[in-house]
Amino acid sequence: MSEFSKALSVSTSGLQAQSSRLRHLSENISNADTPGYRRKTIPFQTAFAAGSGVSNVEVGRVSLDDRPLERVFDPSHPMADDSGHYDGSNVDLLIELADAREAQRSYEANLKMFEQARQMSSGLMQLLRR
Numbered sequence: 001m002s003e004f005s006k007a008l009s010v011s012t013s014g015l016q017a018q019s020s021r022l023r024h025l026s027e028n029i030s031n032a033d034t035p036g037y038r039r040k041t042i043p044f045q046t047a048f049a050a051g052s053g054v055s056n057v058e059v060g061r062v063s064l065d066d067r068p069l070e071r072v073f074d075p076s077h078p079m080a081d082d083s084g085h086y087d088g089s090n091v092d093l094l095i096e097l098a099d100a101r102e103a104q105r106s107y108e109a110n111l112k113m114f115e116q117a118r119q120m121s122s123g124l125m126q127l128l129r130r
Helices: 003-030 093-129
Strands: 044-049 054-059 071-073 085-087
Touching: 003 044, 003 054, 003 093
Parallel strands: none
Antiparallel strands: 044 054, 071 085
8 A cells, every 4th residue: 555545544534533523513513402312422543454554543432421411490391390390401512513613623634634645646646657
């Protein structure tokens, strides 16, 4: 495997990981007001490809945040108990937006790395043709 292929492989795995992270963050944001919804978190891990000697990024198993659900007082809500409370979600929009910004920046960095490797490979091919 050439060095260009290795660079493309690493940046592609980063793009896929951040894309998956953004998908779960958007699910969390869209369900912030859903009663009983638990925030989803997604870990990253290193995957070493034995044949190529490249360490790629892989997405781990999605897990649910075990923080307690917010107790919301609304006696008119259909899910309210005798005291007028129901379990809301444990999604904090400020944290989700900050994580989304971080994932977006990381995605953009991986995309630039991919583009640079592609341009370098193309430039090398042009030099070899001369």
